[in-house]
Amino acid sequence: MTKEELVQQAFLAMKNAYAPYSKYHVGACILTDDGKTFYGANIENASFGATNCAERSAVFSAYSNGYQKDRIVAIAIVTDGNRIGAPCGICRQVLSELLNQDTPIYLSNGKEIMTKTIRELLPMQFQTEDVIR
Ligand code: THU
Numbered sequence: 001m002t003k004e005e006l007v008q009q010a011f012l013a014m015k016n017a018y019a020p021y022s023k024y025h026v027g028a029c030i031l032t033d034d035g036k037t038f039y040g041a042n043i044e045n046a047s048f049g050a051t052n053c054a055e056r057s058a059v060f061s062a063y064s065n066g067y068q069k070d071r072i073v074a075i076a077i078v079t080d081g082n083r084i085g086a087p088c089g090i091c092r093q094v095l096s097e098l099l100n101q102d103t104p105i106y107l108s109n110g111k112e113i114m115t116k117t118i119r120e121l122l123p124m125q126f127q128t129e130d131v132i133r
Contacts, residue, residue: 003074003115006031007108010076013039013054020044025080026054030062031073038062055091059098069100076106084109092122 001009006029014027021044028040040058044051055077062072075095079085084107087095095105101119108114 001031001035001037003076003104003106003113006037006074006076007078007106007113009037009039010078010106010108011110013041013058014078014080015041017041017054018043021046021048024085026077026085027079028054028058028075028077030058030067030075032062032067033071033073036065036067038065038067053088053091055087056094059095063098069098069103072099072103074104074106075099076108078108078110081109084112084114086116087121092118093126096122096125097128 009029010027013029014025017025019025019042026042030038038058038061040054040061042054043057058075077087086107095118099118102117105116106113107116
């Protein structure tokens with residue numbers, strides 16, 4: 001699957017966003033090494049802190065179905081915003097543990113595709129080895 005196709009899949013996931021409060025829609029799609037796709041959308045809640053972001057939904061879905069970081073080939077994260085939506089801080093922290101450092105992260109708002117890695121998006125990471133000594 002090309003990065004354009006993965007981005008397209010993320011836009012399909014974005015249609016499932018539940019965002020009655022922000023009206024900001026985000027979709028994500030993860031591609032695995034056997035060609036499977038796992039989708040995520042942002043799911044909001046009246047208790048705002050209970051909201052789950054799209055990329056976390058997608059990566060939790062991949063893990064929940066038995067696919068861990070070594071089997072994740074790429075993730076696309078898309079929004080309907082005016083500019084590309086970079087992952088929030090909580091998502092960067094989660095992705096830093098659940099993706100390999102150099103796994104491509106495709107970001108798009110439908111106008112262009114930007115490719116990043118979690119190594120670039122989150123320098124000086126707080127990681128497993130800090131906790132388990
Ligand atoms: N959101 C995401 O889904 N991913 C991000 O990385 C940034 C924020 C969602 C959460 C909330 O539903 C809406 O965007 C506005 O913050």
